[in-house]
Amino acid sequence: MSVPYRCPNCRTNKSRFNLIRQVPQSVKMDPQSGEIVEEYTSGQLDPFHTPYRGPELKVQCAVCGLIEDEKTFVKFGEQSF
Template sequence: MHGPYCCPNCKTNRTRFNIIQQIPQAVKMDPKTGDIIEQYGNEASDLFHISFKGPEFRVQCGACGLVEDETTFLKFGEYKR
């Protein structure tokens, strides 16, 4: 879903953005040390471990640094046309 962006925070940036890919890594950690005990793959995870359901990427304004979902920047870009 691409289109013209506009930052809803600084309201002027329409050209400089960082696209941040979110690559989740499911892990089980030791509660005392924080060491990773187990890593889960995409095919099978622990019964009590919920898989990541967030967006594939997020967008950061290159002027003010606001980080939001792409739809936020797209909707404000449509509004400010």
């Protein structure tokens, strides 16, 4: 379902946005070199590795550059000024 957005920062933009899809990659890195030692799939995380729980989508206002969760733009788009 489509919902209207509005930028909570510049307050005028209702049509120009960049949608940023977040794709988490679970890895174990070498602390000295920073190289990836191991890459995990979602089903094989070790007990000390918490899975990503952040939003799948972030939105950037293409007018002022503000980046926030999609919920922020949706909530502001519901309000009428």
